[in-house]
Amino acid sequence: MFDAHLHFEAVVSREDGTIDWERAKRFVERWRAGGVRGVLAVSVDLPSSERTLELKERFPDFVFAALGEHPERPPSSEREFWALEKLIRTERKRISAIGEIGLPYYVGIERKSAVWERLRIFAALGRELDLPLVLHAVYDGAAEALSTLREAAIEKAHFHWLKASDAVVERILDYGYHVSVTPEICYRERARALARKVRGRGEPILFETDGPWTYEGSFGGRPADPLWLWDVLRCTAEAVGEEEEVLSAFADAAFLSLFGSS
Numbered sequence: 001m002f003d004a005h006l007h008f009e010a011v012v013s014r015e016d017g018t019i020d021w022e023r024a025k026r027f028v029e030r031w032r033a034g035g036v037r038g039v040l041a042v043s044v045d046l047p048s049s050e051r052t053l054e055l056k057e058r059f060p061d062f063v064f065a066a067l068g069e070h071p072e073r074p075p076s077s078e079r080e081f082w083a084l085e086k087l088i089r090t091e092r093k094r095i096s097a098i099g100e101i102g103l104p105y106y107v108g109i110e111r112k113s114a115v116w117e118r119l120r121i122f123a124a125l126g127r128e129l130d131l132p133l134v135l136h137a138v139y140d141g142a143a144e145a146l147s148t149l150r151e152a153a154i155e156k157a158h159f160h161w162l163k164a165s166d167a168v169v170e171r172i173l174d175y176g177y178h179v180s181v182t183p184e185i186c187y188r189e190r191a192r193a194l195a196r197k198v199r200g201r202g203e204p205i206l207f208e209t210d211g212p213w214t215y216e217g218s219f220g221g222r223p224a225d226p227l228w229l230w231d232v233l234r235c236t237a238e239a240v241g242e243e244e245e246v247l248s249a250f251a252d253a254a255f256l257s258l259f260g261s262s
Helices: 008-012 021-033 046-058 078-090 109-129 140-151 166-174 189-200 226-240 244-259
Strands: 002-006 038-041 063-067 095-102 133-136 157-159 178-181
Touching: 002 226, 002 244, 008 021, 008 038, 008 046, 021 046, 021 226, 038 046, 038 095, 038 244, 046 063, 046 078, 063 078, 078 109, 095 109, 095 244, 109 133, 109 140, 133 140, 140 157, 140 166, 166 178, 166 189, 178 189, 189 226, 226 244
Parallel strands: 002 038, 038 063, 063 095, 095 133, 133 157, 157 178
Antiparallel strands: none
16 A cells, blocks of 8 residues: 655654654665555655655655645745745656645635745646646635646646535546545544545545644554554445455555656
8 A cells, every 4th residue: 555645754854854764764664564565755845845855765666755835834935935846847757746735724814825826836837747736725725726726737636634525525526636535534424424425436545644643533642654554444444335455456556647656
């Protein structure tokens, strides 16, 4: 299985912003031994994007690199933003997606407007470079982000940890975009209902942990780990009434179709 959304650099970075390579190596070895085939390593700003590229260089057949700027974080300076845009262009051959990008939900309208403009730039860049987009866009932001993607004629996108109305979910699926479920599906009906809707349409579900995010229920507030993917798969299979092997096969094929070979 593949973890479709992991903040790998955050898991293995020291306080000074450098990567703890021994820790990274141990994690990758443990994940591989547990059956994880690879991870989409997302970024939240320019420094984290640079660390993600370092991880890609060290683990080229395991890390699928995504570079971007998280919409809920304080916006970077114009200089840093355009440096990130340049980095995406320069490293096009080594990256699999632009992300994590999107629209903020927990901020005022003025801030949201500024981030929206950056989303438009990222979307245009994704279209130009033929890169899929990895979206953080929840509630009202999901419909707004979807409109931005359609304006840019984006063909491939992943709405991670989606929270949206049934109508918006239907439109996302209509356009061929992908959605995923997290460990939340093991204790929250909202996530289970989303899984049923996606499989009811015959579409694949991606699986993610969003590590090192923490979860409730049996996960006990611990940082998420890609080895939890099998718990996510089991809970999803129970929610939709399908075999785990079928769901995982669909998920792996969709992941590779979306993000290509690492």
